[in-house]
Amino acid sequence: MFQDKYDVIVVGAGHAGSEAAAAAANMGCKTLLVTMNLQTIGQMSCNPAMGGIAKGQIVREIDALGGYSGIVSDKTAIQFKMLNKSKGPAMWSPRVQSDRMRFAEEWRLMLENTPNVDFYQEMVAGLIIKNNVIKGIKTSLGIEIKAKTVVLTNGTFLNGLIHIGEKQFGGGRAGESAAFGITEDLVKLGFESGRMKTGTPPRVDGRSLDYTKMREEKGDDKPHKFSYLDSSKPLTHQKSCWMTYTSGTVHDLLREGFDRSPMFNGRIQSTGPRYCPSIEDKINRFADKDRHQLFVEPEGWNTVEVYVNGFSTSLPEEVQYKALRSVEGFENVKFFRPGYAIEYDYFPPTQLKHTLETKLVDGLYFAGQINGTTGYEEAASQGLMAGINAALKVQEREPFILKRDEAYIGVLIDDLITKGTEEPYRMFTSRAEYRTLLRQDNADERLTPKGFELGLASEDRLIRMNHKFNEAQKMVDFFRETSISPEEANPVLETKGSSLMVQSDKMYKVFSRPQIDLEDIVLFDKVKEYISANQLDEETVEQAEIQVKYNGYIEKERNNADKLKRLEDVKIPENFDFDKIKSLSYEAREKFKKIRPVTVSQASRISGVNPSDISILLIYMGR
Template structure:
């Protein structure tokens, strides 16, 4: 069946695997996507949504590089919200509520329309490794498929174990079996492995809920979209979500099942996501809270299935049902399926290079939850980077990595490789020290040229980015060179309780005031005329406003990034012997030996390596 040798074999077709396969194939590599069930490509295993705090920035970055997640998020969206709009633009984060079935269908259609990509449905039970290099995979039927590189994106399927109360059974997702064989082989090859857990809430019948008792959560009045391509369109109609709350009565009912909870009786020993705890964990850790929010999210345009966000649980199904029936609006609730927790194998990501290639086996890449992350967006971005680098490696081209001041994707991968993680890793804006530079609005300006060089971003996409960049630059220049008279600007300033001006001055200076926004400055006739004459769209107007109002902050952060980036160019020789540096602390020597950083900058970010240790290292290297 498989006589040819593939350039890239991707194992698993979740968010990471789908992006990896698309990237490798679009870069011209002969690619095979192997998954246990082709009907579940890009399945939204948990909540039906893409984006959110920092996650929205990642989706925009994937899109800017030429990935598919942003496009599919737009075509399958049922609601759009820009989160954190009351804060500065570095915090703005797009999020869409998705039609779960349409999301998976659109992903599959995009993949099937991708040249150089083959599909095969079966479980991969092992790797073919020769001389420290991967040469293919072995399936559960014993079929050997040869490949020059392999990307593992197994999600929660590696020895997955599902827990519902005092019951547990093997599975990688509800209704799907676990994957076996790979973990054991990797451990034999010298890899360290661990266990993590995550969970999901019940799915319920929306026809059985009383939404009149809940508060409606509509989408944005003027919704935007994820992809920078003009081919996708903002929503013209949206579905509302709703919000309700738990209560002390609900909490008491949940506590009745704690003795049967796998979280509290010791059956689950692995750590779950800190920032997305189960409902039983919330009422246990925050015992002083008399209620918790529940977001009631529709699963699509037409289905009556509803996702109960905030009620993730592994309690017995009868306890889940009894407690939910005491939630306002859920008095007559009917279940589609109970919530559950799942334990699965992962591999500490310090065993990887920044390309996501493993240090032990050449040509083998890990992406997604196998690296200890949680979230569709984090997984998709890793898949994209692994697919890119696998394709580059087999074609003997230089690796592609992103620095911390270039992308949230760079922050994510650097955190994983340098610091590792012992609990499911989730991206936040606070993890990015250069978040003023890494905004969701400028991901295309930062990354589309790189995507174009890789062969992922089209020339049309690049041209559109360049036009946006030039138009915004020209608009900013207009503010810098155009003056406004006191009699025209002072009424506007008075209305905003801002100090009046006594003489004509540049618009830039007035617009830069914190209490003056674009709506105010457009009342100046010359500004509105410029916008109309140049047919500027919302994207360009927003970009120019940010560049004017945050020019000082952006320049300062760019300067700080440039200073620290210099250490990125100080390379550490491969296989460097840290044991010979006796004046370095023992902990630093051990950490550096295990992680094997490639640059002094990366070494400086390792926990346990002090500034003094870095100074010693630089002196030893003749710097």
């Protein structure tokens, strides 16, 4: 069945696996995507949404590089929101509510229309490794498939165990069996493994809910989209989400089941996501809160299934049901399925290189939840990077690594490789020290040229990006060169509570005032005429506004990044003997030996390493 040797085999077809297969194939590699169920390619296992705070920036970055997640999200969106619009542009984060069934369908169709991708449905039960070099995979039927590189994106399936109250059973997702064999193979080779936990809320019948008792949450009046391409248009109509709250009564009913909760009776000992706790964890940790928000999210355009965001739980099903019926609007709720928790194997990511290739096995890559992350977006970005680097290795080209000042994807991977994680890792804007540079609006400027060089981003993408930023820069120059009189500006300045002008001044200076925003700028006749004459779209005008208002912050951050790049340029030899440097602290020496930092900059970011350790390292290396 498999006579040929594949360039890249991707194991698992979730968000990470799908992006990995698409990237490798689009870069010209003969790629095989192996999954236990071809009907669940790109499945949204948890909430039906893409993007959000920091995650939206990641989806934009995936799209800018030539990945598929942004396009799939746009084509299957039912609602769009730009979060944090009241804050600065570094915080703006796009998010879409998705049609779950259409999302998975669109992923499969896009992959089937990608040349170089083959598909096979079966469980991968082991790896073929010789002399610490990957040679292929073994399936549960005993079939051996040869490959030059392998990308593991197993999600929650490795020895997955599902918990509902005191009941537990093997599974990688509701209704799907767990995967066995891979963990055992890797541990025999010397890999360190661990266990993590995540959970999901009940799914309910929307026809049984009373929405009149909930607050409606509509999408944006002028919805945008993720992809920079015209593969889809912004939404013209949207579905609403809804908000309701738990109460003291709900909390009391939930507490009745605590003695049977796998979280509290010791059945679950692994660590769950800190920033997405279960409802029982919330009412236990935040006992002073008398209510918690619940977001009632439709699963698609035509289905009645509803996702109860904020009510993730592994309590007994009858406790879940009884408590949820006490929530306003849920008095007559009907369950589609109860919530559950799932434990699964992961491999601490300090065992990886920045390319996501393992240090122990040449040609073997890990991406997604196997690395200890949580979230579709985090998984998809790792899959993209692993697929890219697997293809580059096959083609004997230089590896592709994004730095912390180049992308949120770079921050994510550097955090994992350098610091590791003992709980499911989730991306936040606060994790990125250069977030003013890493905005969602300029992901194409930052990354599309790189995607084009890789052979992923099309020439059309590059032309569009260059046009947008050239036009935005011309508009900034227009603001620098064009004066505005007090008669023109003061009526607007007065309404915004900004000090009035007494003499004419350049538009650039007036528009850089913090009180003036895009809506104000486009009120002026000269600006209207310029936009109309040059046929500028809203995205280009917004880009010009950001450059005017935040130029000082952007320049300051760029200077800081450039200073730190000096340490990035100081390479540490691959087999460097840290034991020779006796003046290093014991902890620093042990961490350096375990993580094997590639540069002094990476060494400085390792948890437990002090500035004095870095100074000693620099002195020893002649700097």
